[in-house]
Amino acid sequence: MTTQQNQLNALENRVTWRRRFSIFSVAAMAVGLLVVGSLVLTVGSVHIAFRQVWAILVSHLPLVNLEVNWSSTTDMIVTGIRLPRIILAGMAGAALGVAGATYQGLFRNPLADPYLIGVAQGAALGAVTGFLLPWTFLGGYLIPVLAFLGALVSVSAVYLIARVGKAIPVTTLILAGVAIGSFLISLTSYITIISADKMPGILSWLMGKFSMANWEQVGLIAPFLVVGLAVIFIFARPLNVMQLDEEQAEQLGINVERTKLILMAASTLITAAAVCFVGTIGFVGIIIPHAVRLIWGPDHRTLLPLAALSGAILLILADTASRTLFPPTEIPVGVITAFLGAPFFLFLLRRKKKAVF
Amino acid sequence: MATSLESPSTRIEGDFLFLFGNDLARMDLMRRFYFLGSIILALLIAASGCKSPVPQGNITDDLGRTVQIKGIPQRIVSLSPSNTEIVYALGLEDRLIGVTTYCNYPPEAQKKLQVSGYSTVDVEKVVSLQPDLILADSIHKTEVIPALEKLGIPVIGIVAPSLDQLLADIELVGKISGKQNAASVLVASLKQRITAVKEKTAGASKPRVFFVTWHDPLWTVGRGSMIDDLIVRAGGSNMASDLKANQTIDLETAIQRNPEVIVVLSSMGDQAVSYNFLKNEPRFQATDALKNNRVYQVDSDIFGRTTPRTIDALEELAKLIHPELYK
Amino acid sequence: MIKLEMQGISLSYNHAPVVDKVSFQVVPGEMLGLIGPNGCGKTSIIKALSRVLPLRSGKIQLDGQDINRLSRSQMAKLIGVVPQNPLMPETFTVAEVVLLGRTPHLGLLRHESAGDLKIVEWAMERTGMSTLASRKIGELSGGERQRVTVARVLAQEPVAILLDEPTANLDINHQTAILDLIRDLCKERNLAVLIALHDLNLAAQYCDKLVILKGGRLFTEGTPRQVITAENILAVYGMNSLVYPHPENTLPVVLASNKADNRSNNSRISEK
Numbered sequence: 001m002t003t004q005q006n007q008l009n010a011l012e013n014r015v016t017w018r019r020r021f022s023i024f025s026v027a028a029m030a031v032g033l034l035v036v037g038s039l040v041l042t043v044g045s046v047h048i049a050f051r052q053v054w055a056i057l058v059s060h061l062p063l064v065n066l067e068v069n070w071s072s073t074t075d076m077i078v079t080g081i082r083l084p085r086i087i088l089a090g091m092a093g094a095a096l097g098v099a100g101a102t103y104q105g106l107f108r109n110p111l112a113d114p115y116l117i118g119v120a121q122g123a124a125l126g127a128v129t130g131f132l133l134p135w136t137f138l139g140g141y142l143i144p145v146l147a148f149l150g151a152l153v154s155v156s157a158v159y160l161i162a163r164v165g166k167a168i169p170v171t172t173l174i175l176a177g178v179a180i181g182s183f184l185i186s187l188t189s190y191i192t193i194i195s196a197d198k199m200p201g202i203l204s205w206l207m208g209k210f211s212m213a214n215w216e217q218v219g220l221i222a223p224f225l226v227v228g229l230a231v232i233f234i235f236a237r238p239l240n241v242m243q244l245d246e247e248q249a250e251q252l253g254i255n256v257e258r259t260k261l262i263l264m265a266a267s268t269l270i271t272a273a274a275v276c277f278v279g280t281i282g283f284v285g286i287i288i289p290h291a292v293r294l295i296w297g298p299d300h301r302t303l304l305p306l307a308a309l310s311g312a313i314l315l316i317l318a319d320t321a322s323r324t325l326f327p328p329t330e331i332p333v334g335v336i337t338a339f340l341g342a343p344f345f346l347f348l349l350r351r352k353k354k355a356v357f
Numbered sequence: 358m359a360t361s362l363e364s365p366s367t368r369i370e371g372d373f374l375f376l377f378g379n380d381l382a383r384m385d386l387m388r389r390f391y392f393l394g395s396i397i398l399a400l401l402i403a404a405s406g407c408k409s410p411v412p413q414g415n416i417t418d419d420l421g422r423t424v425q426i427k428g429i430p431q432r433i434v435s436l437s438p439s440n441t442e443i444v445y446a447l448g449l450e451d452r453l454i455g456v457t458t459y460c461n462y463p464p465e466a467q468k469k470l471q472v473s474g475y476s477t478v479d480v481e482k483v484v485s486l487q488p489d490l491i492l493a494d495s496i497h498k499t500e501v502i503p504a505l506e507k508l509g510i511p512v513i514g515i516v517a518p519s520l521d522q523l524l525a526d527i528e529l530v531g532k533i534s535g536k537q538n539a540a541s542v543l544v545a546s547l548k549q550r551i552t553a554v555k556e557k558t559a560g561a562s563k564p565r566v567f568f569v570t571w572h573d574p575l576w577t578v579g580r581g582s583m584i585d586d587l588i589v590r591a592g593g594s595n596m597a598s599d600l601k602a603n604q605t606i607d608l609e610t611a612i613q614r615n616p617e618v619i620v621v622l623s624s625m626g627d628q629a630v631s632y633n634f635l636k637n638e639p640r641f642q643a644t645d646a647l648k649n650n651r652v653y654q655v656d657s658d659i660f661g662r663t664t665p666r667t668i669d670a671l672e673e674l675a676k677l678i679h680p681e682l683y684k
Numbered sequence: 685m686i687k688l689e690m691q692g693i694s695l696s697y698n699h700a701p702v703v704d705k706v707s708f709q710v711v712p713g714e715m716l717g718l719i720g721p722n723g724c725g726k727t728s729i730i731k732a733l734s735r736v737l738p739l740r741s742g743k744i745q746l747d748g749q750d751i752n753r754l755s756r757s758q759m760a761k762l763i764g765v766v767p768q769n770p771l772m773p774e775t776f777t778v779a780e781v782v783l784l785g786r787t788p789h790l791g792l793l794r795h796e797s798a799g800d801l802k803i804v805e806w807a808m809e810r811t812g813m814s815t816l817a818s819r820k821i822g823e824l825s826g827g828e829r830q831r832v833t834v835a836r837v838l839a840q841e842p843v844a845i846l847l848d849e850p851t852a853n854l855d856i857n858h859q860t861a862i863l864d865l866i867r868d869l870c871k872e873r874n875l876a877v878l879i880a881l882h883d884l885n886l887a888a889q890y891c892d893k894l895v896i897l898k899g900g901r902l903f904t905e906g907t908p909r910q911v912i913t914a915e916n917i918l919a920v921y922g923m924n925s926l927v928y929p930h931p932e933n934t935l936p937v938v939l940a941s942n943k944a945d946n947r948s949n950n951s952r953i954s955e956k
Contacts, residue, residue: 046609253756
C-alpha cells in the first residue's frame with residue numbers, strides 16, 4: 001500500500017474509532033445515570049432497605065404481582081417523594097449542562113454559563129416578586145410561572161438591546177447581559193431585604209432546592225426539556241463550525257445569525273424550565289462542559305449528549321448529598337455545587353499550560 | 358438597690374425639734390413619741406413616692422450584655438413588635454417615641470413614629486430622637502446594638518425562647534422603667550392562665566404536633582424555641598423536638614413521623630400559602646392529621662412574637678390540640 | 685467556463701464609499717492578483733465576494749448566476765475563502781478543522797462518509813499536513829495554520845478560491861511555499877483564484893493577471909509585465925521606483941529608489 005493509502009486508512013480508522021468511542025461513552029454514561037439514580041433512590045433520611053426499594057419499584061410495573069409487605073407511606077416515600085425528586089434533579093442537571101456547553105460554544109468563551117445573558121437574574125426577580133404578591137389565582141404555581149416569565153423577559157431585553165440590525169454581536173450580548181443582570185440583581189436584593197418573614201423561603205429558592213419535587217413538576221418541565229434538548233442536539237454540527245470565527249462559518253454555509261438565535265432561544269427555554277421550580281443552581285453549567293471537554297474533546301456531537309448525562313448525574317448526586325448530610329434538614333443544592341465548583345476552577349487554572357478550550 | 362433614708366430623716370427630726378420645741382416640751386413622752394413617729398412616717402411615705410432620678414446601676418440583658426441604666430427611662434424606642442406590645446402592656450406607651458413599621462398591636466402603635474423596618478434600623482433617626490432606652494431583639498445583636506452602644510445609648514436585648522423567659526423579660530422591663538407593680542400584676546395573671554392550661558391538659562394523651570412556619574422547603578421549630586415550649590405546655594408533643602430551634606425538615610421525615618395535628622403559621626399579609634399547601638398536598642393525605650382533618654392555621658402576628666399575647670397563643674394552641682377538653 | 689465576474693460593483697463600509705464601479709473577471713485556471721495601497725478596497729472586494737459586505741450597486745456573477753441568489757450552502761460549495769487572520773479553535777485537531785470544510789456537503793445531520801474522509805485526506809496530503817493530522821491547532825506554527833485553512837478550503841471542493849493577503853506575517857520561505865501551492869492547485873484543478881496581495885514582487889511572480897486599485901477605483905489591469913511599471917507605481921503609490929526583469933524569468937521586480945531627490949513628497953515623513 002502506498003503511504004497515501006496508509007494515511008487514509010489511518011484517518012478512517014481514527015474517525016471510526018472516535019465515533020465508536022463516542023457512542024460507547026454515551027451508552028455507558030446513560031447506564032451510569034440509571035445506576036446512580038437507582039442507588040440514590042435507596043438513600044434518604046428515612047431508612048428503607050435496599051431490597052425493599054427495589055420491590056416497591058418492581059411492584060409498580062404493569063403485570064407484576066408482588067406480595068406487599070410495606071406500608072403505603074413507605075411506598076409513597078419511594079415513588080412519590082424520592083423518585084420524582086431524582087428525576088427532577090436529573091432533568092435540571094441535563095438542562096444546565098447542555099445550556100452551559102451551548103453558551104460556551106456560541107460565545108467561544110470558557111467562562112460562559114447558562115446564566116450569562118440574564119436567565120438566572122430574570123428568574124430570580126420573577127420568583128421573588130411571586131413570593132410577595134398577594135395573588136392567589138395561580139396557587140402554588142405563582143412563583144414558578146413568574147420565574148419562567150422573568151427569565152424569558154430578561155433574555156428578550158438583553159437580546160433586543162444587543163441586536164444590531166439583524167445581527168447579534170457576541171461582545172455586545174455579553175455586556176448587555178451583564179448590565180441587565182446586575183440591574184435585576186439589585187432589584188431582587190431590595191425585594192429580598194423587605195420581604196420580612198418570607199426571607200427564609202426566598203433565600204432557599206435562590207440557593208436552589210428540590211425539596212418539594214413532585215410528579216406534576218416533572219410532567220410540566222419534561223416537554224420543554226425534550227424539545228429544547230432535541231433542537232440543540234440537532235444543531236451540534238453548526239455549533240462545531242461556529243468554533244471558527246463567524247465569517248468563516250458563514251462561508252461554510254452556516255446561517256450564523258439564525259443559528260445563534262435558535263440556540264440561544266432553546267438554551268434559555270431549558271434553563272428557565274429547569275430553574276423555575278427549583279431555583280438558581282450554579283456551577284453545574286460551567287463545570288460539566290469543561291469536564292466533558294477535557295476527556296472527550298470539543299466535538300459538540302459528543303459533547304452535548306455527554307453534558308446532558310453527566311449534568312444529570314452530578315446534580316442527582318449533589319441533591320442526594322443535600323438531603324443526607326445532616327438529616328432531617330437539607331442543605332441547599334446550590335451550596336453543594338458551589339463547594340464542588342471552587343476546587344474545580346482551581347484545578348482548571350492549574351492546567352492552563354495545556355489549552356482546555 | 359435599697360436606698361437609705363437615715364441621714365435625711367435625722368436632719369428633719371432635728372429641724373422639727375427646733376420648730377416645735379416648745380410644743381414638744383409641753384407633751385408627755387408617749388404623745389411626743391406618737392407625734393414624731395407620725396411625722397417621720399408621713400415623710401417616709403412622701404419620700405417613697407418621689408420620682409427624683411435615682412441611679413439604677415447594671416442590668417444583664419437576654420443577650421448576656423451588661424448595660425448601665427441611669428435613672429428611669431422616659432424616652433423609649435422599641436425595635437421589635439414584641440417589645441412594643443410589652444411596652445403597651447405595662448402602660449408605658451406615653452414614653453414610647455419610636456417603633457418599627459411592623460408594630461401593629463395594639464392598633465394605636467401604628468401612629469407612633471417609625472424608625473425601623475423588619476431588620477434594617479434607621480440609626481440616625483433613632484439617635485435624633487434622643488432616647489434613653491432602646492429595646493432590641495436578637496437580630497440586632499451584630500450590627501445595630503454595637504452601633505447604638507458606641508453612641509452611648511442604653512440598649513437592652515430581649516429574647517424569649519420560653520414562657521419563663523418571657524415572664525422574666527416583662528418583669529425586667531417593668532423594673533427598668535419603674536413599673537414593677539404593673540409588671541408583677543401582669544405576670545401573676547399570665548401565670549395563672551398558664552397554670553390553668555397545664556391543669557386542663559394534664560393527664561390527656563399528647564398528640565404529635567407538627568408546627569410549620571414555611572412550606573417550601575418545610576421549616577419547623579425544634580427545642581429551645583418558644584413555640585416548642587407552647588406545644589409542650591398545651592399538652593402536645595412537638596414532632597420536631599429533636600431539631601434545632603429553627604430548621605428545615607425534609608418531606609420524607611415529616612410524612613414518616615405521621616403528625617396527628619398540623620399547625621401552620623400564616624404568612625404576613627394574611628395569605629394562606631403554607632396552609633393551603635399543607636391541606637392540599639397529596640403526599641400528606643395519608644397522615645393522621647389530614648385524615649382526621651386536623652390542620653389549622655394560626656396568626657403569625659401572635660405566634661411569631663413573644664409578648665403577653667403569647668399566652669393567648671398558648672390557650673389557642675391548647676384548644677387546637679385538645680378540642681375534646683374545651684367543648 | 686465558470687467565470688467569476690464583478691460587474692460595476694460599488695461598496696460602502698460604515699456609510700463611507702470604499703469601492704466605486706469596479707469590474708473585472710476571473711477565469712478558471714487563472715490566478716488574478718488584486719494589488720494597490722492599503723485602503724484601496726482589496727479586502728472589501730474579497731468581503732463582497734464572500735457576501736460579508738453587501739453591494740451598494742453592481743452585480744457579482746458566478747457561472748452566469750447572481751451570487752446573491754445562491755443559498756449559503758451552494759455558495760460554500762462553489763467559492764472557498766482563505767481569510768487574512770482566520771480564527772481557529774486551539775483544541776481542534778488538524779483533521780477536525782479540515783473536516784469542517786465538508787460542512788456544505790453534509791447538511792445538518794448526515795455523518796461523514798468514507799468519501800468525505802477521502803477528500804479530507806487528499807486535502808491534507810496536498811497541503812503537506814498529513815503527518816500532522818492529529819496535532820492540535822494550538823501546537824502549530826503560523827505557516828502550518830495557514831496551510832490548514834487552505835486544506836479546509838480545498839475540502840469544500842470549490843470552483844473558485846479567494847485569498848486575502850495570505851502572505852502577511854509569514855517568513856519568506858513560507859510565503860513562496862504557500863503561493864507555489866496555490867498556483868499548483870489553480871492549474872491542477874482548474875480553479876479560478878483571486879488573491880489580494882500587498883507585495884508587488886510576489887504578485888508579479890505568481891499571478892497570471894493583475895488588477896490595480898487606487899482609491900476604490902480600477903486603475904489598470906493586465907499581465908504583470910504590462911502593469912508593473914515605474915510609471916504605474918508612481919501614479920498609484922506616489923513613489924519613485926526601479927523595475928528590473930527577474931534574472932530567471934524576466935518578470936518585473938520592483939525596487940524602491942534610494943536617491944533622496946527621487947523620493948516624492950508623498951513618501952517623505954513630515955518634519956513637523
